[in-house]
Amino acid sequence: MATLLPTQDPRVFSERRERLAARVGATPALLLAGGYRPRNYPDNVYPYRAASHFLYFTGAQIPDAALLKTAGEWQLFIEPDGPGHALWHGETPGPDAIARATGVSRVRPLGELPEALAAAGGADAVATLPATDPSTRARQGALLARDWGGRAGIVTDLGERDAALADAIIDVRLRADTAALEHTREAVSATRAGHLAGMALTAPGAREYQIRAAIEHEFFARGMQCAYGSIVSVNGEVLHNDTHLGTLRAGDLLLVDAGAEHNGWASDVTRTWPVTGRFSATQRAIYELVLHVQVEACDRVRAGARYRDIHLGAGVTLARGLVDLGILHGDPEGLVERGAHALFFPHGLGHIIGLDVHDMEDLGDRAGYQAGRSRSEQFGLGYLRLDRDLEPGMIVTIEPGFYQVPAILNHEELGGKFARDGTLSRSALERFHDVRGIRIEDDVLCTGGDPDVLTHDIPKDPAGVESQVGAAR
Amino acid sequence: MATLLPTQDPRVFSERRERLAARVGATPALLLAGGYRPRNYPDNVYPYRAASHFLYFTGAQIPDAALLKTAGEWQLFIEPDGPGHALWHGETPGPDAIARATGVSRVRPLGELPEALAAAGGADAVATLPATDPSTRARQGALLARDWGGRAGIVTDLGERDAALADAIIDVRLRADTAALEHTREAVSATRAGHLAGMALTAPGAREYQIRAAIEHEFFARGMQCAYGSIVSVNGEVLHNDTHLGTLRAGDLLLVDAGAEHNGWASDVTRTWPVTGRFSATQRAIYELVLHVQVEACDRVRAGARYRDIHLGAGVTLARGLVDLGILHGDPEGLVERGAHALFFPHGLGHIIGLDVHDMEDLGDRAGYQAGRSRSEQFGLGYLRLDRDLEPGMIVTIEPGFYQVPAILNHEELGGKFARDGTLSRSALERFHDVRGIRIEDDVLCTGGDPDVLTHDIPKDPAGVESQVGAAR
Numbered sequence: 001m002a003t004l005l006p007t008q009d010p011r012v013f014s015e016r017r018e019r020l021a022a023r024v025g026a027t028p029a030l031l032l033a034g035g036y037r038p039r040n041y042p043d044n045v046y047p048y049r050a051a052s053h054f055l056y057f058t059g060a061q062i063p064d065a066a067l068l069k070t071a072g073e074w075q076l077f078i079e080p081d082g083p084g085h086a087l088w089h090g091e092t093p094g095p096d097a098i099a100r101a102t103g104v105s106r107v108r109p110l111g112e113l114p115e116a117l118a119a120a121g122g123a124d125a126v127a128t129l130p131a132t133d134p135s136t137r138a139r140q141g142a143l144l145a146r147d148w149g150g151r152a153g154i155v156t157d158l159g160e161r162d163a164a165l166a167d168a169i170i171d172v173r174l175r176a177d178t179a180a181l182e183h184t185r186e187a188v189s190a191t192r193a194g195h196l197a198g199m200a201l202t203a204p205g206a207r208e209y210q211i212r213a214a215i216e217h218e219f220f221a222r223g224m225q226c227a228y229g230s231i232v233s234v235n236g237e238v239l240h241n242d243t244h245l246g247t248l249r250a251g252d253l254l255l256v257d258a259g260a261e262h263n264g265w266a267s268d269v270t271r272t273w274p275v276t277g278r279f280s281a282t283q284r285a286i287y288e289l290v291l292h293v294q295v296e297a298c299d300r301v302r303a304g305a306r307y308r309d310i311h312l313g314a315g316v317t318l319a320r321g322l323v324d325l326g327i328l329h330g331d332p333e334g335l336v337e338r339g340a341h342a343l344f345f346p347h348g349l350g351h352i353i354g355l356d357v358h359d360m361e362d363l364g365d366r367a368g369y370q371a372g373r374s375r376s377e378q379f380g381l382g383y384l385r386l387d388r389d390l391e392p393g394m395i396v397t398i399e400p401g402f403y404q405v406p407a408i409l410n411h412e413e414l415g416g417k418f419a420r421d422g423t424l425s426r427s428a429l430e431r432f433h434d435v436r437g438i439r440i441e442d443d444v445l446c447t448g449g450d451p452d453v454l455t456h457d458i459p460k461d462p463a464g465v466e467s468q469v470g471a472a473r
Numbered sequence: 474m475a476t477l478l479p480t481q482d483p484r485v486f487s488e489r490r491e492r493l494a495a496r497v498g499a500t501p502a503l504l505l506a507g508g509y510r511p512r513n514y515p516d517n518v519y520p521y522r523a524a525s526h527f528l529y530f531t532g533a534q535i536p537d538a539a540l541l542k543t544a545g546e547w548q549l550f551i552e553p554d555g556p557g558h559a560l561w562h563g564e565t566p567g568p569d570a571i572a573r574a575t576g577v578s579r580v581r582p583l584g585e586l587p588e589a590l591a592a593a594g595g596a597d598a599v600a601t602l603p604a605t606d607p608s609t610r611a612r613q614g615a616l617l618a619r620d621w622g623g624r625a626g627i628v629t630d631l632g633e634r635d636a637a638l639a640d641a642i643i644d645v646r647l648r649a650d651t652a653a654l655e656h657t658r659e660a661v662s663a664t665r666a667g668h669l670a671g672m673a674l675t676a677p678g679a680r681e682y683q684i685r686a687a688i689e690h691e692f693f694a695r696g697m698q699c700a701y702g703s704i705v706s707v708n709g710e711v712l713h714n715d716t717h718l719g720t721l722r723a724g725d726l727l728l729v730d731a732g733a734e735h736n737g738w739a740s741d742v743t744r745t746w747p748v749t750g751r752f753s754a755t756q757r758a759i760y761e762l763v764l765h766v767q768v769e770a771c772d773r774v775r776a777g778a779r780y781r782d783i784h785l786g787a788g789v790t791l792a793r794g795l796v797d798l799g800i801l802h803g804d805p806e807g808l809v810e811r812g813a814h815a816l817f818f819p820h821g822l823g824h825i826i827g828l829d830v831h832d833m834e835d836l837g838d839r840a841g842y843q844a845g846r847s848r849s850e851q852f853g854l855g856y857l858r859l860d861r862d863l864e865p866g867m868i869v870t871i872e873p874g875f876y877q878v879p880a881i882l883n884h885e886e887l888g889g890k891f892a893r894d895g896t897l898s899r900s901a902l903e904r905f906h907d908v909r910g911i912r913i914e915d916d917v918l919c920t921g922g923d924p925d926v927l928t929h930d931i932p933k934d935p936a937g938v939e940s941q942v943g944a945a946r
Binding site: 221 | 524525693
């Protein structure tokens with residue numbers, strides 16, 4: 001099937017492999033590309049996407065391929081074209097072309113992998129990372145005698161050798177190199193076009209799927225993919241809404257969380273705009289508060305800052321604003337300590353972004369949480385995906401929000417508790433019933449100095465947003 | 474996660490279930506909906522699509538659900554919303570709403586499934602079909618003590634009870650009912666809009682992905698999906714081309730095989746058009762031949778006709794045309810017997826279409842091949858996916874083509890052999906070098922009388938096609 005080779009200089013990938021080799025030394029390691037995933041029968045597949053670790057170190061999308069690092073060498077193992085392949089899938093690049101494009105020293109048939117693994121010291125000596133794709137994971141288990149218990153989800157209890165490889169890869173992938181940044185910027189440029197197209201088409205009566213189609217068309221027409229399932233919803237309070245059947249009505253806010261992926265590199269942007277092109281006074285008040293929180297947090301993306309502190313600081317700013325609006329009562333710091341801000345902002349402020357939109361989340365919290373740190377048990381803070389000290393080169397999202405989620409506000413232990421003790425004023429909140437969900441999200445590069453908001457030119461100030469809505473009419 | 478309930482009358486699904494029950498009697502049966510498939514980590518998933526058998530009998534898309542038929546009852550088992558579900562995924566329809574929309578008698582928590590299976594007679598007594606999704610298949614193996622050998626592909630050696638269920642389901646699904654036909658017609662209407670949009674945007678210098686984006690936008694903007702990965706290629710001779718990076722050049726033909734899916738129901742249409750909007754004389758000669766073959770074959774979609782005969786008849790008509798053009802030499806029937814037409818038309822004439830674009834191909838050839846018939850070993854005929862006597866209600870594709878595939882024409886045992894014995898005139902073929910791949914495909918409903926070409930109003934005569942190309946300029 002389709003093999004896509006990188007168009008960048010192969011040194012991009014050689015350098016990445018060298019950085020990894022410097023960290024793991026002589027330990028052999030195997031990274032699998034993963035295969036096609038069937039949709040409703042084996043020949044009807046979802047669009048192919050190589051596993052991110054494989055893609056990072058090769059730049060290539062080659063279904064079912066394997067990258068093997070041994071002491072002095074990097075080799076690729078590929079499924080040779082069977083009879084009939086050229087008929088159905090055309091001529092694919094040969095071993096020499098693949099070696100040239102990726103810079104690996106040898107490209108061999110996949111059938112030789114078991115013997116190469118044996119030569120590298122055998123199943124126990126070779127480090128690997130659990131494949132996401134269950135079929136690939138089964139194959140990997142057989143090849144490398146790993147038993148991850150038949151689970152298809154995230155594996156957190158890696159063996160020592162695999163854990164060391166995971167940590168080394170995280171350390172290499174954590175900071176964007178020049179090529180990564182270049183691709184991310186391309187993705188961002190398509191994302192900008194998509195959000196503008198979505199704003200332009202917005203009008204009462206439109207369906208969510210129409211706006212989504214207009215947005216994603218800007219990605220696809222540039223040869224890009226969606227980095228994740230787009231959220232395009234008048235029910236912005238449903239955080240991971242994956243249906244798009246709703247109708248836009250005057251008075252609604254439309255929340256759009258959509259980002260393009262370019263050569264595997266993700267962007268991730270959320271904007272919220274009024275269906276009529278004019279925020280109501282209550283919508284504007286909350287929108288401006290969320291925007292203030294967001295801009296302040298973006299500005300704090302600086303080397304050495306602890307992401308969790310930025311998250312908590314955003315909570316304090318939000319809580320202060322909600323106190324000013326009469327929705328919460330109390331001292332902002334105290335409110336955040338008690339988790340009251342999480343009634344309206346229950347998720348984390350953001351995450352690392354790279355080849356995965358939640359970068360390296362196939363490894364659980366190992367990438368997002370610095371060694372020695374782990375998730376809080378508190379409602380809200382428990383959803384924070386990132387708790388590292390920021391370093392130059394890291395790209396993170398900053399995405400505070402305000403949502404009225406009935407399941408939270410009506411929950412005995414959450415909304416109920418805070419209403420009973422006078423922290424939450426339900427009557428003040430009532431005024432803001434037309435604000436169901438607002439989120440504003442940018443992708444921010446941590447530099448040695450001021451943060452670089454990669455997505456800065458996607459309108460987010462209220463006037464800028466309002467001027468775009470309905471522009472297609 | 475997202476639960477999508479049917480909007481049609483629940484009797485549509487009750488009737489389908491009754492038709493199945495009438496065929497399998499008291500045998501209990503379990504059909505699984507299948508789960509989300511991760512793209513690059515578990516939270517980043519491909520768009521959900523329920524397994525077709527589940528969807529056919531419930532109309533519902535409910536991740537990880539199970540449909541259990543026992544002697545007198547149909548029950549749905551669903552994953553209850555865990556804590557936090559409403560936050561991330563919103564309120565989902567409750568058991569009562571699901572029961573009403575699907576017409577099943579009871580909706581129960583998934584955790585009760587093992588006990589229900591035991592009550593139904595246990596693992597050995599309950600018939601099932603192998604899930605396509607490997608994670609679901611693993612779960613199914615554990616629930617029902619099936620061991621399909623860890624394979625993720627098609628299982629052909631079903632046990633007796635499972636095979637009987639498969640045959641009964643095939644018998645029910647083989648003929649489109651009113652609801653199926655209605656959805657298919659909706660899908661066709663989007664497909665028509667897509668092909669017209671693609672033709673309109675076509676011009677030298679455009680990229681394949683731009684045309685693809687324009688086509689698929691027409692699907693998405695109607696709230697539909699792609700029924701399969703669109704082929705949009707100036708290399709039409711690569712039958713299942715899944716890359717779209719090529720640039721359209723004057724003199725090229727663009728082959729587009731793309732169809733929308735509506736509520737699960739697929740359409741599948743191919744058109745081939747000239748990038749400039751004008752066929753060259755050689756392109757027109759071959760195009761008109763393929764069209765003649767196609768129209769003739771469509772007209773033969775009649776109750777009682779054996780699909781294989783229509784396929785072979787199409788081969789004869791193609792061969793006769795190629796003899797007239799001086800490309801082949803010999804008697805058309807004899808050429809087809811020897812497989813010479815397959816040098817240029819190596820694939821099957823078509824397949825059944827329904828909820829799967831190759832309907833029920835998850836069961837291998839069991840649906841496509843009538844009992845007692847099996848695939849030929851001959852090159853070309855071996856790719857025929859359908860060999861049944863047609864019945865009213867069956868929807869089939871008719872999709873002959875002409876391709877110059879170097880891997881075939883240069884193959885010693887194929888092009889080489891026929892050139893050596895004088896059957897193939899390479900010099901005559903040389904004149905047609907600008908015809909790399911042409912395919913014309915419609916979806917045709919077999920009725921009691923004349924065939925109903927569902928996709929008839931998507932232009933296919935040369936003048937109609939030419940008039941659409943570049944219309945957007």
